Amino acid sequence: MTHSFFGGVFPATRKESTRRKPLNLLSESPREIILPLSMSADGPSIPLVRPGDRVRLGQPVARWSETGGAAAHASVSGKVTAVEDRPHPWGGSSPAIVIRSDGQDTPWEGSPDPLTLREANLTLLIERVQQAGIVGMGGAAYPAWKKLDQAAGRVDTLIINAAECEPYVTADHRLLLERAKYVIQGGELLARCLGASHVVLVTEGDKLNAVESLERRLRRNKLVRLCTVRTRYPLGAEKQIVQTVTGREVPPGGSPLDVKCVVFNLATVFAMQDAFFQGRPLTHRVVTVTGGAVTRPRNLWVPIGTPWRTLLEACGGLREEAELLLTGGPMMGVRLASLDAPVIKSTNSLVCLTTFERKPESTGSVCIRCGKCVESCPMHLAPTFIRQALKSSDQTALVKLHPEDCNGCGCCSFICPAQIPLVEMVSQAKALLEKGEMAP
Amino acid sequence: MNTPAAPAHLSPQLRQNATTQAMMLDVMVALVPTLGMAVFLFGPRVLALCAISIAACVCFEWLYRRLTHQSSTISDLSACVTGMLLALSLPVSSPYWVPVLGGAFGIIVVKQFYGGLGKNFMNPALAGRMLAATLPILMTTWAQPLQWASMARPDAVSAATPLASLHDGTLPTQTLSQLFLGQQGGCMGEVSSAMLLLGFVYLLLRRVISARVPLAYLGTVALISLLFYPSGVNPLLWAAYQLLGGGLIMGAIFFATDPTTTPVTPRGQIMFGVGCGLLTMLLRYHGSYPEGVGWSILTMNCLVWLMDRMGMPRRFGIGRFTVTKNWVTEIKSSLAEIKFVKPERKLDFLGLKEGKMPGEAYLDTLRTQLKSLAPVALVFVVTCVVISGIHTITDLDTARAEARKQRELLSQVMPQAETSSETPYRANGALSILAGYSGDGELLGYCVEVQSQGFSGAITMVVGVDLDGKVTGVAVTSHTETNRVGTEAMTEEALSQYVGRSGTLRTSGDNSVDVVTGATATSKAITAGVNRALAIVANLDTEGEVEYVDSDV
Numbered sequence: 001m002t003h004s005f006f007g008g009v010f011p012a013t014r015k016e017s018t019r020r021k022p023l024n025l026l027s028e029s030p031r032e033i034i035l036p037l038s039m040s041a042d043g044p045s046i047p048l049v050r051p052g053d054r055v056r057l058g059q060p061v062a063r064w065s066e067t068g069g070a071a072a073h074a075s076v077s078g079k080v081t082a083v084e085d086r087p088h089p090w091g092g093s094s095p096a097i098v099i100r101s102d103g104q105d106t107p108w109e110g111s112p113d114p115l116t117l118r119e120a121n122l123t124l125l126i127e128r129v130q131q132a133g134i135v136g137m138g139g140a141a142y143p144a145w146k147k148l149d150q151a152a153g154r155v156d157t158l159i160i161n162a163a164e165c166e167p168y169v170t171a172d173h174r175l176l177l178e179r180a181k182y183v184i185q186g187g188e189l190l191a192r193c194l195g196a197s198h199v200v201l202v203t204e205g206d207k208l209n210a211v212e213s214l215e216r217r218l219r220r221n222k223l224v225r226l227c228t229v230r231t232r233y234p235l236g237a238e239k240q241i242v243q244t245v246t247g248r249e250v251p252p253g254g255s256p257l258d259v260k261c262v263v264f265n266l267a268t269v270f271a272m273q274d275a276f277f278q279g280r281p282l283t284h285r286v287v288t289v290t291g292g293a294v295t296r297p298r299n300l301w302v303p304i305g306t307p308w309r310t311l312l313e314a315c316g317g318l319r320e321e322a323e324l325l326l327t328g329g330p331m332m333g334v335r336l337a338s339l340d341a342p343v344i345k346s347t348n349s350l351v352c353l354t355t356f357e358r359k360p361e362s363t364g365s366v367c368i369r370c371g372k373c374v375e376s377c378p379m380h381l382a383p384t385f386i387r388q389a390l391k392s393s394d395q396t397a398l399v400k401l402h403p404e405d406c407n408g409c410g411c412c413s414f415i416c417p418a419q420i421p422l423v424e425m426v427s428q429a430k431a432l433l434e435k436g437e438m439a440p
Numbered sequence: 441m442n443t444p445a446a447p448a449h450l451s452p453q454l455r456q457n458a459t460t461q462a463m464m465l466d467v468m469v470a471l472v473p474t475l476g477m478a479v480f481l482f483g484p485r486v487l488a489l490c491a492i493s494i495a496a497c498v499c500f501e502w503l504y505r506r507l508t509h510q511s512s513t514i515s516d517l518s519a520c521v522t523g524m525l526l527a528l529s530l531p532v533s534s535p536y537w538v539p540v541l542g543g544a545f546g547i548i549v550v551k552q553f554y555g556g557l558g559k560n561f562m563n564p565a566l567a568g569r570m571l572a573a574t575l576p577i578l579m580t581t582w583a584q585p586l587q588w589a590s591m592a593r594p595d596a597v598s599a600a601t602p603l604a605s606l607h608d609g610t611l612p613t614q615t616l617s618q619l620f621l622g623q624q625g626g627c628m629g630e631v632s633s634a635m636l637l638l639g640f641v642y643l644l645l646r647r648v649i650s651a652r653v654p655l656a657y658l659g660t661v662a663l664i665s666l667l668f669y670p671s672g673v674n675p676l677l678w679a680a681y682q683l684l685g686g687g688l689i690m691g692a693i694f695f696a697t698d699p700t701t702t703p704v705t706p707r708g709q710i711m712f713g714v715g716c717g718l719l720t721m722l723l724r725y726h727g728s729y730p731e732g733v734g735w736s737i738l739t740m741n742c743l744v745w746l747m748d749r750m751g752m753p754r755r756f757g758i759g760r761f762t763v764t765k766n767w768v769t770e771i772k773s774s775l776a777e778i779k780f781v782k783p784e785r786k787l788d789f790l791g792l793k794e795g796k797m798p799g800e801a802y803l804d805t806l807r808t809q810l811k812s813l814a815p816v817a818l819v820f821v822v823t824c825v826v827i828s829g830i831h832t833i834t835d836l837d838t839a840r841a842e843a844r845k846q847r848e849l850l851s852q853v854m855p856q857a858e859t860s861s862e863t864p865y866r867a868n869g870a871l872s873i874l875a876g877y878s879g880d881g882e883l884l885g886y887c888v889e890v891q892s893q894g895f896s897g898a899i900t901m902v903v904g905v906d907l908d909g910k911v912t913g914v915a916v917t918s919h920t921e922t923n924r925v926g927t928e929a930m931t932e933e934a935l936s937q938y939v940g941r942s943g944t945l946r947t948s949g950d951n952s953v954d955v956v957t958g959a960t961a962t963s964k965a966i967t968a969g970v971n972r973a974l975a976i977v978a979n980l981d982t983e984g985e986v987e988y989v990d991s992d993v
Contacts, residue, residue: 254757
C-alpha cells in the first residue's frame with residue numbers, strides 16, 4: 001500500500017555532477033578548525049577547554065548545559081588557539097573554539113568502549129548519543145537524545161529519512177550507498193531501543209544504485225523496510241515523509257510523535273550507530289560541495305569545524321564567479337555570508353550557484369490567479385489567499401486560512417509564475433497572527 | 441553573548457523557469473496548430489483577422505494603460521493571447537471591424553476597468569466574442585470548410601453546422617472523422633478538435649494548465665449526453681457528436697482554463713468544470729440557440745468566488761473524520777445554547793395603558809401599523825392610477841368591438857367555426873382568406889372576403905366555404921346600395937338561400953338562386969361574389985397568380 005502527500009514541486013535535481021563521486025577524505029587535514037559553541041538548535045554549549053590546551057581527535061571540548069546545547073569534540077588533534085567570535089554559517093558571528101591542527105590526528109584514548117546490539121537499551125543509547133554530541137543532521141540541529149527520550153515507547157514506526165529532495169545535494173545518497181550496512185544496523189538499534197515495530201527507510205527513485213544495493217541487503221530483513229518514492233520536493237519534510245510512509249497526517253501544531261512516528265535523518269542514524277557500536281563521537285560528516293561554479297564538485301568526509309574556504313580549495317576552487325553560496329541546498333538552505341564560516345553538524349552541502357543557474361531576482365508581477373501555489377502546497381494552504389488577506393490586513397480571514405501551518409518549504413514561491421515571494425508573505429502572516437497585530 | 445538562532449527559512453533560492461510571460465507564450469504556441477488548420481480550411485483571411493485582432497487588443501491595452509498613467513503591461517503577452525483567442529472564436533465571414541469591436545470591449549471594459557491582468561472576473565476574449573455574437577446575422581452564417589473565403593468581402597454562405605442538427609435532435613450528416621479533423625461549419629478555431637487536442641497535450645506537458653477543468657467539463661457533457669439522448673439515436677454516437685461539435689473542445693481547453701477567471705483551488709476547479717458542463721448541456725438542449733459553451737463559461741466565471749470558497753483545501757492534519765466530528769460538536773454546542781422558553785401569552789393590545797383610554801392605545805397601534813403599510817399603499821395607489829390612465833388613454837373599447845364584430849361575422853358566415861386565423865393563401869380578387877377552425881382546432885373551411893360591383897358601387901362580402909366546396913354562409917360587410925331597394929337582396933332570408941350551394945350559381949336556369957325583385961343588380965352582384973369565392977377556395981394557392989374570371993351569372 002502506498003500513500004503520498006498532496007502538492008509538491010519538481011525542481012530540476014541537477015545531481016549528476018556529484019552522484020557518482022565516492023565519499024573522499026580531505027587529502028590533508030585542515031590547518032585550523034573552528035567549532036562554534038552554538039551547533040544545536042536549543043542553545044549554546046559551554047566550552048571545556050581554554051586557549052593553549054592540547055586536544056586530541058575525539059576529545060570533548062564543550063558540553064551541554066541544563067538549558068540546552070550539545071557536546072562538541074575536537075575533530076583534529078592539535079592546540080586550542082582561541083575561544084573567540086568567528087563567523088557562523090547561520091549568519092553573524094558567534095563564539096567558537098579555534099583549534100590549530102598538528103596534522104597527526106592522534107586519537108583520544110578516553111572514548112567509550114564499543115557495544116553490541118545485545119547490550120542495547122534506551123538509557124545506554126541516550127547516554128551515548130548525549131556524549132557523542134549528536135544533533136539532527138538534516139538541518140534541524142535539534143539534540144538527538146531529546147528526541148529519543150520523547151519518542152521512547154510512543155512510536156510504532158521509525159522513519160529513516162534518506163529522501164534527499166533538495167536539488168544538487170548528494171551527501172545522503174553517497175552515505176546510503178557506501179555505508180548501507182551501518183545504516184541498517186542503526187535502524188535496528190533504534191527500533192530496539194524505542195520499541196518501534198517497523199523501520200522504514202525512505203529514499204527516492206533517482207538514487208537507483210543505492211536502492212538496488214539496499215534491496216539486496218533487506219531481502220530477508222523483517223524489521224527494516226525500504227520505501228522508494230518518486231522524487232518530489234518536499235518529500236524530506238517531516239510531516240510529508242510521515243504521510244508518505246504511513247498515510248497519517250500530523251495534526252496542526254503537533255509533531256510526528258502524535259501519530260506514533262519518529263523521523264531521523266540518515267546521517268543522524270549513522271552517527272548514532274557509530275557512537276553506540278564504535279564509541280566514536282560525532283566529529284566528521286558528509287558534505288557535498290557542488291554547483292556550477294565549483295571546479296571539481298565532490299562528496300567529502302570532512303572534520304566538523306573545517307572552514308568552507310578550505311573545502312572549496314580542496315575542490316579546486318571556483319572556476320567562475322558564484323552568484324550565490326548556499327549551505328543546505330537551494331530550496332530550504334540559507335545563504336552563506338562568509339566563506340570563513342565552518343562546517344557545522346547540521347550542514348550537508350555547499351552549493352555555489354552561477355548567475356546562469358539562478359535566475360536573477362525579479363520584483364514580482366501581479367498575481368494571475370493561476371492557482372499553482374494552492375495546487376503545490378503540501379500543507380493544504382492557499383498562499384494566494386493568505387497574501388490577499390495580508391494585503392488587506394484582514395485578520396478574521398487570516399485566522400481561517402491557518403498560515404501557522406506553513407512549514408516554509410517554499411513550493412509556492414518556487415512555482416509562482418508571477419515570482420511573488422509567497423513564503424515571505426505567509427511567514428509575515430504567521431508573525432502577524434502570533435503577535436496579534438500588524439507588522440510595520 | 442551573541443548567539444545566532446537557527447535560521448528562518450525564507451524564499452527558495454531557485455525558481456522555476458515559467459513566468460507569466462512564458463505561460464502566455466505557451467498558450468499561443470498551443471494555438472498554432474489550430475490556427476494552421478483554420479488557414480487550411482478557410483483560407484488566408486483567417487490570418488488577416490487574427491493579425492487585426494491581436495493588433496487591436498495590444499493597441500487598446502497599451503492605450504488604456506497609457507491614458508490612465510499606469511505601467512505598460514503589453515510585454516506580459518496576455519493581450520496577444522486575448523486577441524488570438526478572440527479571432528479564432530469568430531467565423532471567417534466576420535467583417536474586419538468585428539475583432540476590433542470585440543477587442544475593445546474585452547480589453548477595456550472587461551479587463552482594464554477591473555484593474556488589468558489577474559483582476560478581471562470574466563474572460564476578456566470570450567466576453568468580446570459573445571458581444572459580437574449578439575450581432576444578429578454575423579454569428580449565424582458559417583463558411584463552408586475547404587472553400588477559401590475571399591479576403592475582401594466573404595460570401596455569407598450558411599454551411600450546415602453539426603450543432604444545428606443536434607439541436608433538432610438528429611445526428612449531423614458529417615462523419616465523426618470529418619468533425620474530428622475540422623470539416624464542419626463553425627468558428628475558425630473551434631472546428632478542428634484534433635488540433636485543439638494537440639494544443640491541450642502541449643499545455644499539459646508544459647504544466648501551463650491542469651487537466652482538471654477540461655476533463656471535468658468534457659466528462660460532464662459526455663455523461664449528460666449519454667444519459668439524455670433523443671429516441672432512436674445511438675447514445676454513444678450522440679455523445680461523440682456532442683463532444684466534437686461546436687465550440688465545446690475549444691471552450692474547455694482554452695477558455696475554461698484561463699487562470700484569472702477560473703477558481704484557484706483544485707476542488708473549485710473541478711466544480712467549475714462540472715458547472716460549465718451542466719450549463720452547456722442545459723443551453724444546448726433547452727436554449728433557442730444551438731450552442732451554449734460561451735454563455736455557460738461566462739456564467740461560471742461570475743461564480744468563481746463561490747467555488748473558491750467551497751473548494752478550499754482541507755486543513756493538513758485534520759482528517760475527514762475529525763472535520764465531521766468538529767462540525768457535529770459545533771452544531772451540538774450551538775443547539776445547546778438554544779433555550780426553549782414557554783412564551784408568555786399576553787393579550788394587551790386592548791389592555792388599558794396608563795393615561796390613555798382603551799381605544800386610544802389601540803388607535804396608536806393601528807397608527808404605527810398604518811405607517812408601516814404606507815409604502816405598500818403608496819405603491820398600490822400609484823399602480824391603480826397608472827392602470828386607469830392606460831385604460832383611458834388606450835381605446836380598449838374599440839379594439840374589443842372590433843374583435844366582437846369579427847366573431848359575429850364568423851358566426852354568420854361559418855356557424856360551425858369557433859376561431860379563425862390568417863392563412864398564407866393569396867388570390868386575385870380576394871381581399872383576405874381566413875381559415876375557420878372548430879373548437880378542437882379542426883379545419884372546417886375558409887372565409888373569403890370578396891368585392892363585386894353592385895348597382896351603385898362595390899359590395900364587400902365575406903363568403904364562408906367549407907372543405908366540400910359548399911357555401912356555409914354569406915355576410916355583407918359594406919355596400920353603397922340604395923336603402924330599401926338594394927338592401928332587399930341583403931336580408932337574412934335572401935342570403936340564406938346561398939347556404940349549402942356549390943358549383944357555379946346562376947340567377948336563372950340550372951342551379952339558380954332566386955333574384956329578389958327590385959334588386960336584380962344587387963342580387964346578381966352577390967351571386968357573382970359567391971361564385972368567385974367558391975372558385976378561389978377550389979383553387980387555393982399561396983402565390984396569388986391564378987386569374988378568376990367572373991362567370992356569366
